[in-house]
Amino acid sequence: MNPGRAGRSPREASGAAASDAPFLGIGVGLRPVHYPEIFRRLSGPDELGIDWFEALSENYMVAGGRPRRVLSDLRAEVPLVLHGVSLNIGSSDPLDLHYVEALAELVEHTGARWLSDHLCWTGVEGRNLHDLIPLPYTERASDHVAERVRQVQDLLGRRIALENVSSYLSYCDDEMSEWKFLAEVAEKADCGILLDVNNVYVSAHNHGFDPREYIAAIPGERVFQIHLAGHSEDPPLLIDTHDHPVRDEVWDLYAWTLEQIGPVSTLIEWDDHIPSFERLCAEAARARTVFDRALGDRAAQSASESKRAG
Amino acid sequence: MPELRAVQALVSELIRATDGVERTLARTDTPHRCELLDLLAATVTSDARLGAVKRLEVYANAYFYRILDCLKEDFSVLLANVGDARFHDLVTAYLLVHPSNHFSMRYVGQRMPQFIAAHASMAAFRSQFPWAADLARLEWALLDAFDAADVPKATRQDFATVDPEEFAELQFFLDPSVQCLELDSRAVRRQRAHGAVEAEDSALESEGGGAPREHVLVWRRDETVRTRPLAPAEARALDCVARGKTFGEICVEVAGLVGEEQAASQVAGWLAAWLEVGCLAKQVV
Numbered sequence: 001m002n003p004g005r006a007g008r009s010p011r012e013a014s015g016a017a018a019s020d021a022p023f024l025g026i027g028v029g030l031r032p033v034h035y036p037e038i039f040r041r042l043s044g045p046d047e048l049g050i051d052w053f054e055a056l057s058e059n060y061m062v063a064g065g066r067p068r069r070v071l072s073d074l075r076a077e078v079p080l081v082l083h084g085v086s087l088n089i090g091s092s093d094p095l096d097l098h099y100v101e102a103l104a105e106l107v108e109h110t111g112a113r114w115l116s117d118h119l120c121w122t123g124v125e126g127r128n129l130h131d132l133i134p135l136p137y138t139e140r141a142s143d144h145v146a147e148r149v150r151q152v153q154d155l156l157g158r159r160i161a162l163e164n165v166s167s168y169l170s171y172c173d174d175e176m177s178e179w180k181f182l183a184e185v186a187e188k189a190d191c192g193i194l195l196d197v198n199n200v201y202v203s204a205h206n207h208g209f210d211p212r213e214y215i216a217a218i219p220g221e222r223v224f225q226i227h228l229a230g231h232s233e234d235p236p237l238l239i240d241t242h243d244h245p246v247r248d249e250v251w252d253l254y255a256w257t258l259e260q261i262g263p264v265s266t267l268i269e270w271d272d273h274i275p276s277f278e279r280l281c282a283e284a285a286r287a288r289t290v291f292d293r294a295l296g297d298r299a300a301q302s303a304s305e306s307k308r309a310g
Numbered sequence: 311m312p313e314l315r316a317v318q319a320l321v322s323e324l325i326r327a328t329d330g331v332e333r334t335l336a337r338t339d340t341p342h343r344c345e346l347l348d349l350l351a352a353t354v355t356s357d358a359r360l361g362a363v364k365r366l367e368v369y370a371n372a373y374f375y376r377i378l379d380c381l382k383e384d385f386s387v388l389l390a391n392v393g394d395a396r397f398h399d400l401v402t403a404y405l406l407v408h409p410s411n412h413f414s415m416r417y418v419g420q421r422m423p424q425f426i427a428a429h430a431s432m433a434a435f436r437s438q439f440p441w442a443a444d445l446a447r448l449e450w451a452l453l454d455a456f457d458a459a460d461v462p463k464a465t466r467q468d469f470a471t472v473d474p475e476e477f478a479e480l481q482f483f484l485d486p487s488v489q490c491l492e493l494d495s496r497a498v499r500r501q502r503a504h505g506a507v508e509a510e511d512s513a514l515e516s517e518g519g520g521a522p523r524e525h526v527l528v529w530r531r532d533e534t535v536r537t538r539p540l541a542p543a544e545a546r547a548l549d550c551v552a553r554g555k556t557f558g559e560i561c562v563e564v565a566g567l568v569g570e571e572q573a574a575s576q577v578a579g580w581l582a583a584w585l586e587v588g589c590l591a592k593q594v595v
Contacts, residue, residue, distance in 0.1 A: 058416070064458055065533060091318065092315035121318060127411060128410040129325055131369055131373055133369065135314075144314065169368075170354070171354060171355060237368065
């Protein structure tokens with residue numbers, strides 16, 4: 001526990017997260033390869049093994065078929081959250097209103113508890129890069145993004161959460177740190193934050209900053225959710241590949257994060273070399289153990305909150 | 311530093327250079343290369359560990375290989391038939407002409423069949439693999455069927471109360487997943503060899519003595535995409551349904567293929583079969 005913040009639990013204060021993102025426990029990213037095992041567990045005596053799922057919004061923005069049916073079936077059984085990669089909130093292109101409409105429809109379809117995307121841009125001049133490119137960390141960029149977030153929130157009628165990305169480049173004219181930029185955008189837009197602890201770790205390595213300084217500056221009351229994932233080494237960089245178990249250093253940073261901001265719904269992402277659902281549940285179980293150890297009594301209290309929310 | 315739009319345009323241009331930032335810059339003519347390098351130096355930070363070009367290269371590689379992996383899944387039979395190296399070159403050429411302009415990677419390969427069939431840069435590829443465009447069409451049709459809209463299916467009961475006198479004026483509606491394709495039979499054979507198309511030899515010699523063509527029905531039932539060969543008369547009848555023709559009009563159109571006396575019973579038989587497997591919808595969609 002950081003002595004300077006001992007006993008403080010900003011996440012439990014009356015902020016954006018408290019009202020918009022109830023504590024759901026430990027979840028995993030929903031991936032089609034696991035559908036058979038998930039429905040086997042849901043229809044039989046075995047425990048599901050996780051508390052909630054996060055679905056990748058774009059994968060379900062289709063007219064029909066199995067993707068849509070899976071979400072309608074799951075929403076009756078387990079809390080769902082939506083996570084997008086193509087809101088393109090930082091682009092200088094006009095906001096894609098068709099995308100926002102499709103997102104609103106998907107929120108309705110899934111009963112998503114909340115939704116998130118990334119603090120980045122993903123395309124410009126009508127071209128989509130299908131990647132999360134960092135923004136210049138300037139006042140003008142933060143105004144630009146915050147204005148667009150407010151527009152999206154008005155259209156959706158709810159707050160969204162923005163996730164910090166892993167990055168491999170920075171811009172010459174950055175005027176502030178990434179963490180100040182994230183906090184500033186969240187404040188100006190009155191939105192939530194999806195704090196990806198692995199991304200903080202990866203970017204800290206790639207740009208040479210202290211990940212704890214980053215996390216200590218994040219307004220805990222705005223954190224809807226935490227992401228954990230594995231990364232790869234491609235010297236001199238770390239790459240956010242989501243193809244490994246969570247690294248020990250990231251587990252340590254996760255525990256430290258929880259000590260700073262209190263109980264937050266946590267999700268394991270695994271997108272490449274995807275293991276069995278059982279192995280994914282084991283990773284979620286490890287998150288639960290770290291969570292319980294880091295938070296002690298507050299973990300038990302949040303578990304009862306999670307039951308109410310589920 | 312340039313305005314946000316200029317920064318994003320520069321980064322996007324370099325990331326989309328499908329054979330890498332460094333090689334693209336080396337290939338660019340000198341005045342433009344100098345301009346790009348100056349702009350890059352004023353935009354993206356270089357440090358002792360890594361320069362701006364190498365840092366951008368991470369994104370350029372991710373861009374190309376992420377889309378390549380997606381297209382390998384979408385066109386897996388084409389990939390298996392042309393091989394990794396040619397498929398890699400195909401995707402490189404495709405992305406230069408058709409960079410992704412949709413928010414979802416689901417649609418990045420949408421123009422691949424047409425690109426193979428008609429783009430000037432594909433002439434050599436076409437002469438080596440004359441069936442490739444149709445194979446891509448078939449694979450894309452399977453994807454479209456997979457996530458087509460769900461609508462209520464028509465059933466026998468829907469037609470049980472129709473007065474036989476009114477049957478001639480009756481219209482039918484296809485399920486949104488239904489597609490009827492006329493393809494180079496060598497493409498269909500290759501798909502069949504992958505087990506995705508039911509085996510049945512219905513290949514026909516096309517008029518004019520070109521490569522044999524055949525019709526394939528693609529649709530989705532119980533969340534599984536299905537295919538089966540179609541005889542030309544049945545394909546014609548299905549096309550009539552798609553064009554909103556009535557039972558009577560369909561009979562007239564296929565009479566030349568199945569004989570006037572057989573037309574009504576033949577069309578009724580096809581309709582019954584389509585109903586049975588979920589190809590007909592209750593209403594216009």
